Amino acid sequence: MSTFMANAQNTTQQWxxxxxxxxxxxxxxxxxxxxLRGKHKPTYTPHADTGDFVIIVNADKVKFTGNKWEDKNYQTYSHYAGGQKxxxxxxxxxxKPEEILRLAVKRMIPKGPLGYKQITKLKxxxxxxxxxxxxQPVEFKVQTN
Incomplete structure (x- = not known):
């Protein structure tokens, strides 16, 4: 008996x-x-890229709950004096309407080489x-509560 470990050779990626x-x-x-991480699959392996490609359409029609459209700010810093935006x-x-979702997802994926590779599969x-x-992507229905 042996334990199955998923890797790039024995994993298929869907769109x-x-x-x-x-x-x-x-x-x-x-x-x-x-x-993106592959946590929806039974072959999920934390140290391997077993995730799928994800295409998001109508990213400009997302919504926030509460008062976030007025209160939420996105901050960047260039590491130069006066470089904070x-x-x-x-x-x-x-x-940039796509950047709202990209930043939200990016912060939910682990930092490091594997996470950087996984975020590139987001379109x-x-x-x-x-x-x-x-x-030939397949439509994925998101459950709304």
């Missing part, structure tokens, strides 16, 4: 499409992070169309 219309950012990000959530939605699109028709 999923998720429609982000009227989805709460945090709840959707949890589902996406679990798909603080962008409100409404402004981020106007400028975000602000509108209803995407460039990955050739991969």
């Amino acid at each position: 999923f499409v998720i429609d982000a219309t009227d989805q709460v950012v945090g709840r959707l990000a949890v589902v996406i992070a679990n798909l 603080i962008i409100p959530a409404k402004e981020m939605l106007r400028r 975000l699109f602000a509108g209803p169309s995407h460039d990955h028709q050739a991969q």
Whole structure:
């Protein structure tokens, strides 16, 4: 008897499409992070990339709960004097709507080489169309509570 350990050679990766219309950012990000890491599969292995590719369409139609559109800020820092930028959530939605979901998912994936590889499997699109028709993605329904 031996223990099965998943690795890149014996793992198949699927492509999923998720429609982000009227989805709460945090709840959707949890589902996406679990798909990217492969935690939905029985062959999940923490030290191997067993996750799937995820395509998000309509990323500009996500929603926040509470008063986060007014209160939430995104901060970046260039490590130079005066290099701190603080962008409100409404402004981020106007400028780069995909970045709201990308940052939420990125913070839910472990840091390090494996996590950096897993986040590259996330493809975000602000509108209803995407460039990955050739991969024959399967629609993934997110349960809304």
